[in-house]
Amino acid sequence: MEAFFNRYRHLSLLVVVVFAQLILLAWQIKTNQEARGVRVWAVTAVTPLARFIEEVRYKTAHFFSDYVVLSGVQQQNLQIKRDLDRLKLENQNLRNEVQMADRVRALASFVKESQFKYLGARIINNAPGTNSKVVYIDRGSTTGVMRGMSVLTPDGIVGKVVSSYPTAAQVMLINDPTFSGAVISQKNRTRGVVKGQGHVKMILDYVQNEEQLEVGELVFTSGEDRIFPKGLAVGKVASVKDGVQFKEVVVVPSGFREGLEEVLVLIEGGHQPLPTATTPVTNQVTLLPEPTGDDAAGNKFEVAPDKMKTEADKVLERYKQIEQWNGGQMGTSGRIPNYNVLPAAPAPATATPPVISGAKPALAPVKP
Amino acid sequence: MDFADRYDSSRRSRISRFKPIVLVLAPLLAILFQLYVPRFATFFEMLNLPLLVVVYFSLMRRMPVLGILFGASVGLVQDSLSSQPLGVLGIVQTLVGYFAASMSLRVDGENPAVRLFVGFFFFLFHQFFYWLLVRALLGAVIPVELVDNLVMAVLNCAVGLPLFALFDRLKMK
Numbered sequence: 001m002e003a004f005f006n007r008y009r010h011l012s013l014l015v016v017v018v019f020a021q022l023i024l025l026a027w028q029i030k031t032n033q034e035a036r037g038v039r040v041w042a043v044t045a046v047t048p049l050a051r052f053i054e055e056v057r058y059k060t061a062h063f064f065s066d067y068v069v070l071s072g073v074q075q076q077n078l079q080i081k082r083d084l085d086r087l088k089l090e091n092q093n094l095r096n097e098v099q100m101a102d103r104v105r106a107l108a109s110f111v112k113e114s115q116f117k118y119l120g121a122r123i124i125n126n127a128p129g130t131n132s133k134v135v136y137i138d139r140g141s142t143t144g145v146m147r148g149m150s151v152l153t154p155d156g157i158v159g160k161v162v163s164s165y166p167t168a169a170q171v172m173l174i175n176d177p178t179f180s181g182a183v184i185s186q187k188n189r190t191r192g193v194v195k196g197q198g199h200v201k202m203i204l205d206y207v208q209n210e211e212q213l214e215v216g217e218l219v220f221t222s223g224e225d226r227i228f229p230k231g232l233a234v235g236k237v238a239s240v241k242d243g244v245q246f247k248e249v250v251v252v253p254s255g256f257r258e259g260l261e262e263v264l265v266l267i268e269g270g271h272q273p274l275p276t277a278t279t280p281v282t283n284q285v286t287l288l289p290e291p292t293g294d295d296a297a298g299n300k301f302e303v304a305p306d307k308m309k310t311e312a313d314k315v316l317e318r319y320k321q322i323e324q325w326n327g328g329q330m331g332t333s334g335r336i337p338n339y340n341v342l343p344a345a346p347a348p349a350t351a352t353p354p355v356i357s358g359a360k361p362a363l364a365p366v367k368p
Numbered sequence: 369m370d371f372a373d374r375y376d377s378s379r380r381s382r383i384s385r386f387k388p389i390v391l392v393l394a395p396l397l398a399i400l401f402q403l404y405v406p407r408f409a410t411f412f413e414m415l416n417l418p419l420l421v422v423v424y425f426s427l428m429r430r431m432p433v434l435g436i437l438f439g440a441s442v443g444l445v446q447d448s449l450s451s452q453p454l455g456v457l458g459i460v461q462t463l464v465g466y467f468a469a470s471m472s473l474r475v476d477g478e479n480p481a482v483r484l485f486v487g488f489f490f491f492l493f494h495q496f497f498y499w500l501l502v503r504a505l506l507g508a509v510i511p512v513e514l515v516d517n518l519v520m521a522v523l524n525c526a527v528g529l530p531l532f533a534l535f536d537r538l539k540m541k
Binding site: 009010013014017018021022024025028029035038039041042043045046049050053054 | 396399400403404432433436437440444445448449453454455456458459462463466470505506
């Protein structure tokens, strides 16, 4: 037996070692355990070395790239800059989209509340020319835009269609040097013609020096030019001063307040009344005393009481006097007074001029 | 001197000796290589450096006992670092070590052509017995990809040649 094992010692050892491993394997499968003792030894022997190698590799790689070549940092920096530029553009585009959405919402609200028919359009480009204020919109004759139609925004008029093509239309803005339109002021109802100057501000021409016009007064279309219907906002009076023959008035248009991107073309419109001017409300009301005046001789004048009465009051008073004189009253004593017979005339009063409505009352001289 | 003595003396002269530290570090580094390098280059997953180490040292030591123990040790360490039960790769590497050492008694392990053949043969031997043990003992099915295995065998034997030349420098004079 011993000779057998000596002769085949290698094979015997092989069988023993393989058999031992088979037993180990079978035990692990049967008991579902993983022979942790052996694994701990193997992992403890291998992992520190692996950790050390990884540390060396990491530091070497980063040292080389960060401090020697800087290729990674430079590329990273360039990439970050590109991403930043792209994000800035995206942010700006999104802001523009939000602003456009707000404008479109305002347009839609204006159209919805208005009784007229509008067509939304977008300005696509400007016409060439140094001082020309002519733009193109993306609506043309195929969508109903015709020459002469008004172009406006919810804030006011911005121009008129001067040419219409199948897919686009040319619009002259109100600040174009060749533009003019008939307007009327809101408070004083002063009429004039507004003209473009090639820049933001416009002038209001043909306003007599004697006419009333205030700074801050709103100006609307009057409808007299047969282009813009009456009642559309034009702008606000910025300055007023007397000129040689006409006032020199500057008007700031209101239609360009929010910038000019989307506009409305008035397809079917009509005249509408001007909105009423609202007066500022104050808490305290101050009443002036009754007016008095002096004539050239130094006599003081005061207003006669009966001159403050209307014609109807005078007629009623006369009827009462007739009734008192006749001793009867209509509908009470069965006796109808004769209203055609005037009672005895009272003491003559001094002659006074007739009172005209709206004018200042006449002053009766009173002897001191 | 009789034939047995002449045979024994000639065999002893062809046995390569290595320092114990080399016998410990070489398989350890081979296992580390197999664990670490494929993280950065998946191409190296096809290499089986622990197998090449077992084949080389069993071939050069020309001692079946050492081949058995060396193969079993390397195989068990590989099993310990993997998720499969201990013993699968241990048995396979044990067989590789034994047969490589047995083959070295009859062929010249320092011949490059022999080394190429040995590398190619024992890779396929390893793959076959691994597939057999996993299927028979664990009940798992590994797909048989013959062409891939042939290609990997060629790759391993090609890598084994310069690796064996490198290990030759670690021999004790």
